[in-house]
Amino acid sequence: MKAIHVTQLTGPDDVKLAEVDPPVPGDREVLIEVAYAGVTFPELLQTRGMYQVKHDLPFVLGSEAAGTVVDAGPGSRFSVGDGVAAITGKGTFAQYLVAPDAQTVPVPGGVELRHAAGMPMNVLTADFALRLRAKAQPGQSVLIHGAAGGLGSAAVQLGLAMGLDVVGVVSTGEKAEMVRSLGARHVVLAEGFKDAVKEILPDGVDFVFDPVGGDRFTDSIRSLATYGQLLVLGFTPGQIPEVRVNRLLLKNASVVGVAWGAATRDDDAYIARQWEAVSEHVAAGRLNPHIHAMYPFAEAAAAIGELDRRSVLGKVLLEVAGE
Ligand SMILES: NC(=O)c1ccc[n+]([C@@H]2O[C@H](COP(=O)([O-])OP(=O)(O)OC[C@H]3O[C@@H](n4cnc5c(N)ncnc54)[C@H](OP(=O)(O)O)[C@@H]3O)[C@@H](O)[C@H]2O)c1
Incomplete structure (x- = not known):
């Protein structure tokens, strides 16, 4: 599958579109075919090695995404075909993403995946x-x-x-x-x-x-x-x-x-409880990210650069589906 790789900590211009092996879901995990990924400030910091959470090089960039479940590991509460959003902290700038159930939430009917992709974080x-x-x-x-x-x-x-x-x-x-x-x-x-x-x-x-x-x-x-x-x-x-x-x-x-x-790390039910608490606002459209720009997947560097230039109004997204 295609993914956006960080191979050196020299800033967003040096992220690379790479061919990597698709991940396989384990217990209480899902495999998501990513439709859209949200671009967040931590990605900018991670391309420079300046974020508090560090990953070994090379790594697949991306904190959040939305898409469709195409495989569910044993014990998962999700099923193939579910529309979901996930917040994994890495790996979401990819055609396929494995996400633990604990970091995956259902997208309510009527909410578009592109909006859902910009919500979790x-x-x-x-x-x-x-x-x-x-x-x-x-x-x-x-x-x-x-x-x-x-x-x-x-x-x-x-x-x-x-x-x-x-x-x-x-x-x-x-x-x-x-x-x-x-x-x-x-x-x-x-x-x-x-x-x-x-x-x-x-x-x-x-x-x-x-x-x-x-x-x-x-x-x-x-x-x-x-x-x-x-x-x-x-x-x-x-x-x-x-x-x-x-x-x-x-x-x-x-x-x-x-x-x-840090608050969610030791409690597998934390994110699900929060999502439940805000779901009324999500379903009613009261929480609905203003989309500043939708970049093609291959232009991840330019998308992250928008955050660096302080030019974003709302949310920048990557369109991963169709890549
Ligand atoms: N604590 C947490 O749990 C948590 C979770 C998520 C994100 N964050 C943090 O929240 C911050 C904002 O993230 P975001 O995704 O909202 O980023 P963003 O979309 O780029 O927005 C950041 C805003 O900060 C303002 N800003 C002021 N000085 C800036 C500078 N020198 N460079 C860039 N922006 C500047 C800008 O507003 P004006 O131009 O209007 O001043 C800009 O709209 C990041 O530091 C991120 O790490 C924290």
Whole structure:
């Protein structure tokens, strides 16, 4: 089968379309004929050896995909013909993918596979952050950095579905338009966001959802309400911020780590429970990734490059079927 291989850690331009042996499903695993794969920020980092999860070279790139089950190992809860999405952390940029049942979810009827392919990582991370870590309640407010990005736009949609007051933070007017089109009432520019947020919510926000970090961190803490929580999800510019803890003490504020993958690792039922919890929103179209671009499979390097250039509005996908 064809797959996108990483043979050296020199960045997205050097990923290669390669011929590899198709995998075989074992106990409680499925073989998926991949239709579409979602492109996520970890792929960009993995091509440079900069992601916390490392794989031995060469490896097949790709964290998430959607397609059709073509074989099911002993004890699998899935059957041949099922439409599924999977989040395996590697191997999804391939014509065939073996995924454990624990990392595979059914795609509800009426949801297209191309939309499902862009959901697992971002929808489940947003759910983990807002529902399970923050325990956010209807009427509370959340400031979302990188709101037009893959994870950020999923958090905007989920926040709105949960009845939260969402304030998106973006770097350009075009990204602001996109976030408004998702239904967010408030969108502010990253430059000077603290003052803009103060005008909208003078008492501060209950939560900051932060996949960006960098030099915004201190202003994010300043934007919190009393008892507010800053949810730490990632560091897109690469710089890891430091916090002067007196700022937390003064407001009874908290900084909360949010590592979705680590939470799922020791519990085979975790992802299935989360998927069940969000399925009402998925089926109703409230969680429905905005597709920025669909790249042919052979153009994976260009697709990943979009994340590197910070140009993505929503989600970039690879079309694997028909390759
Ligand atoms: N904690 C977890 O469990 C978890 C799970 C999934 C992903 N993540 C992390 O979340 C982050 C975002 O992932 P994503 O898939 O949403 O990526 P994405 O689609 O590329 O979006 C990232 C956003 O970050 C903003 N940004 C600010 N500075 C940037 C820079 N120097 N380079 C690139 N983007 C920059 C951009 O928004 P503006 O241009 O509007 O500022 C961009 O829209 C990554 O760090 C990823 O590793 C964490």
